Amino acid sequence: MSLHFTHDTLAQRVMLGAGRAAEHLRAEVERLGARRVMVISSARGLVQAREVAAEIDVHTWHTDIAMHVPVEVAERARAVAATNDIDLLVAVGGGSAIGLAKAVSLRSAVPSIAVPTTYAGSEATNVWGLTEGGRKTTGTDDRVLPVTVIYDSRLTLTLPVALSVASGLNGLAHCVDSLWAPRADPLNAALAGEGARALAAGLPRIVQDPSDITGRDLALYGAYLAAVSFASAGAGLHHKLCHILGGTFGLPHAQTHAIILPHVLAFNAPHAPAAERRLAAALEADSAVAGLERLYELLDAPRSLDAPRSLAELGFPAAGIPTVVEQALAALPARNPREVTAANLSALLRRALEPPRPVERSP
Numbered sequence: 001m002s003l004h005f006t007h008d009t010l011a012q013r014v015m016l017g018a019g020r021a022a023e024h025l026r027a028e029v030e031r032l033g034a035r036r037v038m039v040i041s042s043a044r045g046l047v048q049a050r051e052v053a054a055e056i057d058v059h060t061w062h063t064d065i066a067m068h069v070p071v072e073v074a075e076r077a078r079a080v081a082a083t084n085d086i087d088l089l090v091a092v093g094g095g096s097a098i099g100l101a102k103a104v105s106l107r108s109a110v111p112s113i114a115v116p117t118t119y120a121g122s123e124a125t126n127v128w129g130l131t132e133g134g135r136k137t138t139g140t141d142d143r144v145l146p147v148t149v150i151y152d153s154r155l156t157l158t159l160p161v162a163l164s165v166a167s168g169l170n171g172l173a174h175c176v177d178s179l180w181a182p183r184a185d186p187l188n189a190a191l192a193g194e195g196a197r198a199l200a201a202g203l204p205r206i207v208q209d210p211s212d213i214t215g216r217d218l219a220l221y222g223a224y225l226a227a228v229s230f231a232s233a234g235a236g237l238h239h240k241l242c243h244i245l246g247g248t249f250g251l252p253h254a255q256t257h258a259i260i261l262p263h264v265l266a267f268n269a270p271h272a273p274a275a276e277r278r279l280a281a282a283l284e285a286d287s288a289v290a291g292l293e294r295l296y297e298l299l300d301a302p303r304s305l306d307a308p309r310s311l312a313e314l315g316f317p318a319a320g321i322p323t324v325v326e327q328a329l330a331a332l333p334a335r336n337p338r339e340v341t342a343a344n345l346s347a348l349l350r351r352a353l354e355p356p357r358p359v360e361r362s363p
């Protein structure tokens, strides 16, 4: 391992405590001296958002959100914040709510607090995303990084088990991709390894008992570490592919990550021995691929949870493969353990299109 690197650590307060979100939010609003708070959540998540905000004065409630943050949705939220002279945004929800707060911060510099209710990890990155005309654009800007993240595993108890698993695998994908992303370094590799260990320990507990707070705590802790390592390492092949599948084909975020992860791991792992060893250790297996396969079996996603395990099940057409390949080749990360070509990328996507089958090492 080379100990020559440049590493960015993002400045952010993180608070984790089951059942303590309302108390932590009050303390943070006071610390920041905010007077006009806008809470962003989905309409469905409003009851939960009201519980989280029970101890603060909320000036504006905003529930006009959509996945992958369409520009018009972002513009409406920014206008509402400006009209109401908002000085702090509080996003309660998954990556869609947090992503909308980020989009408002990007245009207005109003800071945000994130109260995540999934394991997507957007709260710990300075990455924003916006979708326009069927194409998703992302960028990095420190203004979008929430000043504080408040984790409360009780808020995730309502997340259905299948979605908890898919979202947790989205977190695991952050760990995996961080190990070979353009700015991979020993610090984010250490975080990614611990994140993978925590997620691999937490998710099976959630499947066994969705109300298991320790499992939920482990998953949030792992999701945070995963996102920190991802924020520092950058997006690797896996994220480039999922980003196109989500942005251009409208596939659901967490499920797409869960489906693509074993295929990218099988594609890259034989060419990335250090990443392979780190993941194998985190997953307590002889190899990373075997460890991931065992984890998927343990989660039993395709059968008992009825979670999709192929792109076809998400409605992705085989005819879409050339588009994904073309867009992916144009956006490939600066380095990848294995050379990526139109032929081997098409083959990877064809495998991901197939109905579930055991993970195999790609040739």
Ligand code: NAD
Pocket (backbone or CB within 6 Å): 042, 044, 045, 067, 068, 069, 093, 094, 095, 096, 097, 099, 117, 118, 119, 120, 121, 122, 123, 125, 126, 127, 128, 129, 155, 156, 157, 158, 159, 160, 163, 167, 253, 254
């Ligand atoms: P999401 O926020 O859209 O949530 C998925 C579904 O789960 C929604 O229907 C939501 O209402 C529901 N939900 C959320 N929390 C719940 C709870 N506790 N109980 C019951 N239902 C709940 O999806 P996501 O996977 O969290 O985030 C995906 C979005 O985040 C994508 O747009 C993705 O691009 C973005 N993202 C961005 C980054 C980044 O660094 N910028 C990182 C990860 C994800």
